Amino acid sequence: MANLKEVRNRIVSVSSTQQITKAMKMVSAAKLKRATNAIVQLRPYANKLKEMLSNLSASLEDGSSPFLQEREPTRVLIVVVSSNRGLAGAFNANVIKTANNLIVEKYSNQLKAGNVSIVGIGKKGQEYYQKRKYNVIGNNNELYLDLNFINVSKVTEEIMQGFLKGDYDRVELVYNQFKNAAVQFLTVEQLLPVPKTERKPDAKAVQVDYILEPSQEEIVEQLIPKNIKIQLYKAVLDSHASEHGARMTAMDKATENAGELIKALKLAYNQARQAAITTELTEIVSGAAALSSN
DSSP states (O other): OHHHHHHHHHHHHHHHHHHHHHHHHHHHHHHHHHHHHHHHHHHHHHHHHHHHHHHHHTTSOGGGOGGGOOOOOSSEEEEEEOOSOOOSTTHHHHHHHHHHHHHHHHSHHHHHTTOEEEEEESHHHHHHHHHTTOEEOOOOTTGGGGOOHHHHHHHHHHHHHHHHHTSOSEEEEEEEEESSSSOEEEEEEEEESOOOOOOOTTSOOOOOOOOOSSOHHHHHHHHHHHHHHHHHHHHHHHHHHHHHHHHHHHHHHHHHHHHHHHHHHHHHHHHHHHHHHHHHHHHHHHHHHHHHHO
16 A cells, blocks of 8 residues: 555645646746747848848948957957756756857967957856856846846947957857747847848849938948947847747647656556555455355
8 A cells, every 4th residue: 555655645746746837837828928029029120221231331340340340359259148947947057058058169278378358148047157166257147037029228328338448359149049939049130240242243233222311421420339238139039039948848748748658647546546445356356265265
């Protein structure tokens, strides 16, 4: 009977876990809806702004804006967008792995010289690089508590000021781009200097009739900082939606696994209970036979 009690306790424990994972799935589904609406509304604007800026800045010289100036990447900043919480499958592990591969494959010399810095947006990435003694700049773990353009812009402004002062020559952005609840694309983008779109010689030129007021240079001067802020904000919203999608998928799978485990435990419990009953019946019959023979 001790075995039966142990199996019964395991069934109760797994059932409790299943209720928790089911509740977490429902919470993530509700949060995913809001996060998806935010990124879907911002993405067309961000893409159009980036496209327009590329068309305007393609004819400008590198010296027209300090954010366009290409420098030898002696000092590099990697912005790693993760989450504050776990239980989201491989969401955080994948983005950290992608950032590590970027550092090793592209900036190994800078890493050896101690010229690779990290800005972690999200507690998981922040703690990972702090434990490994990287030069982690700032603390942005509270950003997701009130996620909006103004708060993300404060982080972006610090990054832009560091680039202008020469604290780092290149800024790379690593995040999960949201597609749907089950699919996220790991993305690496160069944030600074702003990359220019190079037109291929055989590509068909798109004729766009712009009326520029007051001038092309002044407009680009205002658009570039705004575009940098929008691109980082879009990356954070993408990652935020991807996090909830990954957590919802992980909790759904955990709920299914718990259900299968409960079925297996109930089968084992019924088999053990049947074996115990059979043993008791055998003992009773044997005892009765022994008494009747006397």
